[in-house]
Amino acid sequence: MGRILLLFRAILIKEVTTFKRYFFNSMGGLITTYLFFMLIFWGYSSFAGGMDNFGATLEGMVVGYILWLNAIMVYENISYSTIINEAKEGTLEQLYMSSFSFGWVVSAIAMSRFIINVFLTSIMLFVIILSTGVSLNIDLVSILPLLILTVLNFLGIGFMLGGVALIFKKMHNYLQIVQFLFLFAIAAPVATIPWTRFLPGSWGSHLIREVMVNDVRIMDFSVYQILFLITIGLVYLALGYGAYKICEKHAMQRGLIGHY
Amino acid sequence: MEQNILLKVSNISKTYKIRKGEWVKAVDDISFSVKKGEIFGLLGPNGAGKTTTVKMICALIRGDSGEILVNGINNVKKRTKALRSISAVLEGNRNIYWRLTVRENLEFFAALKGKNPQKIKDKIDYYIDFFNLREKEKVTASNLSRGMQQKLAIATALVSGTEIILLDEPTLGLDVKASYEIRDLLKRIAKENGTTIIITTHDMSVVQEICERVIIINNGAIIAEDRVENLMKLFDTKSYRFVVEGKLTSQQEELFEKIDQVVAVEKNSKTEITFNSADTSLFYQIIEVLKAENSIIESISQKEVNFEKVFMEIIEEGDKNGKNSAVV
Known part of the structure; x- marks a missing residue:
């Protein structure tokens, strides 16, 4: 375990250092996503006939948008940032040749970036709350565990696409399609259309919305609701990692690791 | 083992x-x-x-x-x-993180091999000095020269002590x-x-x-x-080059044609005779042939065999004898 912590620490330091070194650019990305949200917000506001008609929909939209950003960041961290970018830069083989299995390396990268992302999206959430005047329940004790379990879904999808990226390398257009699928999954009405709770991130988003919009605490959820969240998260993670290992074996047989 | x-x-x-x-x-x-x-x-x-x-x-x-x-x-x-x-540098200077400094790269790659950078600080310092990178230790890899990037890439492979x-x-x-x-x-x-x-x-x-x-x-x-x-x-051949004034006589040409290792080429009213052989007696044979017809030798030069030549000989020999034939 000590060795894994050492790996995690090294990757976290590397990610934070890189983030700080490219702070200006990172902030640019954050401003773009903020402006994108505000455009949606103003558009919707004009369509709905003003802020007063939003009610709980606006709060749900803010939570949904923040979750969507997290989802994109988590799965892109594996599929795009790690596999494609590292292959492009020539360092993927080095990660593969570490003294740890590649699964641990990627998980450490995903966790490190998740921490950075939570920090970034928290700033974003704060600015959006200030800009829109929306009121949300920021109960971190309830939100963080739910968010971590929800992220497992996106991590699984990330591994799956990461495996495909290992073989095909250039697949940016497909990655964009997945972004929109996530948007649908996060906004899915799980209460009225029950099957949608099986979509990646749908159930977790529903529970987080309950906390942030309807002031529900984590303890208020039934054991079944939490168990379902854990189960679906682990199933997606296992399926994604399994698919990744199959792709990795295929890539190793064809000599594709590291090529771009 | x-x-x-x-x-x-x-x-x-x-x-x-x-x-x-x-x-x-x-x-x-x-x-x-x-x-x-x-x-x-x-x-x-x-x-x-x-x-x-x-x-x-x-x-x-x-x-x-x-x-x-x-x-x-x-x-x-x-x-x-x-x-x-095992450590490897497979992509040259692309094997390092260009956004990290020299020291940060060394620390990161040590950890990737399961070594705690804090515990091998002395070793990191040793390689920074060994590769003459002390002045650049806080410079990002992207700002190093190609040679320095290559040195850093090798240092990252060595730092974990593989x-x-x-x-x-x-x-x-x-x-x-x-x-x-x-x-x-x-x-x-x-x-x-x-x-x-x-x-x-x-x-x-x-x-x-x-x-x-x-x-x-x-x-x-x-x-x-x-x-x-x-x-x-094995390929201890010596390459000699004779430059002779004028053309060779038909008799000389005939004699040289019989020796595989000798090539005679006419160039600007001069004849260039080269041969590659470990057999030094051939050298005197050529002299004799030239002397017999009173040819004037302008210069004689010798070129030692290098590994590039050995390599080419082995590859060509292998190709001649079939792809899998070993020459050694």
């Missing part, structure tokens, strides 16, 4: 599918071993199977058959354990000074640290200067394996 054998490659083969029903054999039943502290060259023309072999050693490509033991550990069955003994380092084209794209510096450093690493170095390169002067033993691969198979000095001896 045989004494001192650090890497043992046994009968490895690899076939790639090109398209439906079309396969190409990249590596064909290759076996060799590398001893502790040895500087070993893995040579061959483009497409010979060097990269596939190296990547199979690094467990980045899975072979069809055969076995690779790193320090006695199977690199497929116990991949991560075997990889603790016993074997694999270097793919370590001097590629470097200027003469940087290339010379890298060669010198590699020799020192093997001598001072006892690190086993495996090099693939097209730069035969690097091989001649630093490698102790080499294998030459062509069309996926080993066509030569020996110590560098033995291969040099």
Whole structure:
């Protein structure tokens, strides 16, 4: 375990250092996503006939948008940032040749970036709350565990696409399609259309919305609701990692690791 | 495990599918071993199977058959354990993180090999000094010169203290000074640290200067394996060049045509006669033929054999005798 912590620490330091070194650019990305949200917000506001008609929909939209950003960041961290970018830069083989299995390396990268992302999206959430005047329940004790379990879904999808990226390398257009699928999954009405709770991130988003919009605490959820969240998260993670290992074996047989 | 054998490659083969029903054999039943502290060259023309072999050693490509033991550990069955003994620089200066500084790169790569950077601080400092990077230790890799980036890439492979380092084209794209510096450093690493170095390169002067033993691969198979000095001896030919005034007589031409190693070419009212042979009596034979017809010899020059020539001879011989024929 000590060795894994050492790996995690090294990757976290590397990610934070890189983030700080490219702070200006990172902030640019954050401003773009903020402006994108505000455009949606103003558009919707004009369509709905003003802020007063939003009610709980606006709060749900803010939570949904923040979750969507997290989802994109988590799965892109594996599929795009790690596999494609590292292959492009020539360092993927080095990660593969570490003294740890590649699964641990990627998980450490995903966790490190998740921490950075939570920090970034928290700033974003704060600015959006200030800009829109929306009121949300920021109960971190309830939100963080739910968010971590929800992220497992996106991590699984990330591994799956990461495996495909290992073989095909250039697949940016497909990655964009997945972004929109996530948007649908996060906004899915799980209460009225029950099957949608099986979509990646749908159930977790529903529970987080309950906390942030309807002031529900984590303890208020039934054991079944939490168990379902854990189960679906682990199933997606296992399926994604399994698919990744199959792709990795295929890539190793064809000599594709590291090529771009 | 045989004494001192650090890497043992046994009968490895690899076939790639090109398209439906079309396969190409990249590596064909290759076996060799590398001893502790040895500087070993893995040579061959483009497409010979060097990269596939190296990547199979690094467990980045899975072979069809055969076995690779790193320090006695199977690199497929116990991949991560075997990889603790190997570091590699496969993409030259692209193997490092350009956004990190010299020190940050060294710390990161040490951790990637399971070493705590805090505990090997002295070793990191040692390699910063060893590679003359002290002044640049806080500079991001993107702002280093190509030669310095290459030195940093090699340093990152060494910092974790792995016993074997694999270097793919370590001097590629470097200027003469940087290339010379890298060669010198590699020799020192093997001598001072006892690190086993495996090099693939097209730069035969690097091989001649630093490698102790080499294998030459062509069309996926080993066509030569020996110590560098033995291969040099094997092709211990001396190349002579005579420049003679005017044309050769028909009698002289006839005589020279009978000797395989001699080539006579007319150039600007002069004749250039060259021959490659270890047989020095041939030298006097040529003199006799020229003397008999009173030809005036303008100059005689001699060129020593170098490893590039040896390499070319082996490849050509291999091609002549069929792709898998070994000349040694």
